[in-house]
Amino acid sequence: MDIVKGYEEEFNQLVDIYEKNTEDKSLRNPSVATIIVSGNKVVGLNSVKGMYINSKVRNDGLVMIDVEIEDNTVIPIPVHLCTGFLEKTGEQILKFNYNIGSNVRVKFKSHCILTKVEKLHHYMESEMYIGKNSHVVYEDEHFHDENGGVFVETITKMKVDENAYFASKFYETKTRVGRINVVMDIELKDNAKVNLESKIYGQKDDIIDIKEVLRLNGENSSGIATSTVFATDSTKAHVINEAYGNAPYARGHIECNEIVKGSNVSVSTIPVLKVNNEKAELTHEASVGRIKQDQLETLMSKGLTEDEAAEFIVNGLLS
Amino acid sequence: MLRLENIKYSKNSNDIIKGISMKFEEEKVYGIVGNNGVGKSTIGYIIMGLSDYTVNDGKIFLDDNDITDLSITERAKKGIALLWQEPARFEGITVKNYLTLNKKMNIKEIEEALNLVNLDPDKYLNRLVDKKLSGGERKKVELASCILLKPKYLIMDEPDSGIDIMSLDMIVGVMDYLKNKGTTLIVITHRKEIARKCEYSYLICAGKVFLEGESNKIVEYYEKTCDTCGHINYAEEA
Ligand SMILES: Nc1ncnc2c1ncn2[C@@H]1O[C@H](COP(=O)(O)OP(=O)(O)O)[C@@H](O)[C@H]1O
Ligand SMILES: [Mg+2]
Numbered sequence: 001m002d003i004v005k006g007y008e009e010e011f012n013q014l015v016d017i018y019e020k021n022t023e024d025k026s027l028r029n030p031s032v033a034t035i036i037v038s039g040n041k042v043v044g045l046n047s048v049k050g051m052y053i054n055s056k057v058r059n060d061g062l063v064m065i066d067v068e069i070e071d072n073t074v075i076p077i078p079v080h081l082c083t084g085f086l087e088k089t090g091e092q093i094l095k096f097n098y099n100i101g102s103n104v105r106v107k108f109k110s111h112c113i114l115t116k117v118e119k120l121h122h123y124m125e126s127e128m129y130i131g132k133n134s135h136v137v138y139e140d141e142h143f144h145d146e147n148g149g150v151f152v153e154t155i156t157k158m159k160v161d162e163n164a165y166f167a168s169k170f171y172e173t174k175t176r177v178g179r180i181n182v183v184m185d186i187e188l189k190d191n192a193k194v195n196l197e198s199k200i201y202g203q204k205d206d207i208i209d210i211k212e213v214l215r216l217n218g219e220n221s222s223g224i225a226t227s228t229v230f231a232t233d234s235t236k237a238h239v240i241n242e243a244y245g246n247a248p249y250a251r252g253h254i255e256c257n258e259i260v261k262g263s264n265v266s267v268s269t270i271p272v273l274k275v276n277n278e279k280a281e282l283t284h285e286a287s288v289g290r291i292k293q294d295q296l297e298t299l300m301s302k303g304l305t306e307d308e309a310a311e312f313i314v315n316g317l318l319s
Numbered sequence: 320m321l322r323l324e325n326i327k328y329s330k331n332s333n334d335i336i337k338g339i340s341m342k343f344e345e346e347k348v349y350g351i352v353g354n355n356g357v358g359k360s361t362i363g364y365i366i367m368g369l370s371d372y373t374v375n376d377g378k379i380f381l382d383d384n385d386i387t388d389l390s391i392t393e394r395a396k397k398g399i400a401l402l403w404q405e406p407a408r409f410e411g412i413t414v415k416n417y418l419t420l421n422k423k424m425n426i427k428e429i430e431e432a433l434n435l436v437n438l439d440p441d442k443y444l445n446r447l448v449d450k451k452l453s454g455g456e457r458k459k460v461e462l463a464s465c466i467l468l469k470p471k472y473l474i475m476d477e478p479d480s481g482i483d484i485m486s487l488d489m490i491v492g493v494m495d496y497l498k499n500k501g502t503t504l505i506v507i508t509h510r511k512e513i514a515r516k517c518e519y520s521y522l523i524c525a526g527k528v529f530l531e532g533e534s535n536k537i538v539e540y541y542e543k544t545c546d547t548c549g550h551i552n553y554a555e556e557a
Contacts, residue, residue: 292407295409297391298403298406299420300391300392300395301394301399301400301403302395302400303395303420304420306392312420313409316412317410317411318411
């Protein structure tokens with residue numbers, strides 16, 4: 001692991017918070033590929049065979065990180081991306097460029113550690129190309145400050161080439177959201193497969209926007225996008241799932257479940273399905289409503305209070 | 320003792336339960352039999368106190384304490400439990416979490432409960448209690464959950480429904496097990512093999528207790544008369 005000289009303390013602080021939240025010790029492990037960003041500085045970098053990471057910080061503070069993975073590379077241990085912010089206020093702008101070759105297998109574990117800030121705009125724009133026959137998993141977990149001062153925007157544009165597989169999980173369920181805007185826009189080539197999942201727990205006056213777009217441009221491509229939002233207090237949540245069936249035998253399914261608790265929440269969902277090829281097939285499922293009464297009463301009949309039952313059900317939904 | 324006293328319940332101005340009184344003494348096995356739609360499940364839900372089943376009239380007593388106005392949770396804490404006819408599904412909850420409700424519990428005890436309902440703990444502890452379980456598997460998990468609750472009173476709503484015929488022995492075995500542990504069973508059923516296990520039964524017709532007494536006699540009457548009657552308003556006319 002290359003800890004960038006002069007940033008040892010920030011590195012250690014971030015890693016400590018990460019380890020406390022996740023019980024995962026791999027950030028200090030030399031055989032794990034890592035990218036650790038604190039504020040507008042890359043404080044730690046570790047590559048593995050077949051993978052090249054380049055970082056650059058522009059004068060205006062924008063952090064650019066290029067990740068390239070060679071054809072036929074299999075990375076057995078997840079690559080860790082850790083972005084944190086240790087000052088009280090500010091802005092963090094990150095631009096990731098992933099170029100993943102053919103026949104690659106890799107899993108990314110991304111963590112956003114924004115637990116110590118009062119007011120922060122975290123903006124992350126990513127572009128990812130996944131080469132033919134590759135298998136890529138991206139898990140993104142967020143830890144934000146409990147006072148709601150974090151505004152996270154993550155905008156991802158992707159292209160998944162022939163016969164490749166991409167799965168993503170975006171979770172912000174353990175800490176306060178603040179405000180979040182997640183956009184995922186994915187183009188699928190022939191036989192490509194994509195599975196997107198996002199789960200967010202809104203409290204107090206959190207604001208949640210999710211937009212997931214599947215462009216099924218390849219023959220026999222298939223994609224699923226599922227969003228689950230648990231909205232409590234006066235949370236506002238708006239989810240848009242779109243699927244475009246543009247090729248023969250393309251199949252898409254979008255699903256949005258918003259569970260509400262409390263009379264001040266405001267949630268909505270808009271599914272968009274558009275078929276440009278008569279052999280494409282798109283479906284959607286959407287629900288907005290309270291926790292199901294029969295689920296609550298089943299648990300209450302085992303001695304849980306209504307609140308305990310609701311917590312139990314929601315923990316399952318968001319797990 | 321659990322006692323219903325002249326319970327009346329109507330829904331959307333339909334009288335569903337029309338004045339029912341029943342007694343369930345400790346450590347006995349009771350049957351509630353009757354045709355479809357006569358109000359058997361409704362009686363179970365009223366005893367458990369489900370939110371849609373607030374009675375219009377009458378009282379429920381547990382050991383001479385009036386529990387008519389208690390919540391589901393309070394009734395559960397007093398030892399009343401319900402084996403649902405069609406148990407709800409839960410996403411993201413493992414069988415193990417469901418059985419323990421995230422409380423500390425001896426794993427041996429959990430495994431014993433699963434073995435009692437013919438589910439292999441190795442295969443099922445980490446399965447999810449969601450739509451992917453078959454109806455029979457889900458019902459068995461629910462039965463295991465009820466065993467672990469160690470209730471004083473267990474209402475079993477059609478314990479064999481959704482479960483294959485080969486598992487009838489298992490259900491009868493669980494009933495014996497629970498009885499030996501001191502649970503009073505209130506079994507809603509129209510299956511002979513199960514009704515035979517009951518000591519005392521109530522025959523329900525059109526929201527009323529039409530007959531009650533020694534189980535074998537009630538079941539015999541039910542099979543001879545009600546099976547072919549299909550006349551759910553009979554009690555009204557009788
Ligand atoms: N929530 C409800 N709303 C309206 N009618 C109901 C409701 N629950 C039960 N009923 C009616 O009450 C009657 C008794 O139902 P139930 O107790 O389920 O019968 P059983 O269990 O004996 O088959 C039926 O006629 C049924 O249609
Ligand atoms: Mg019934």
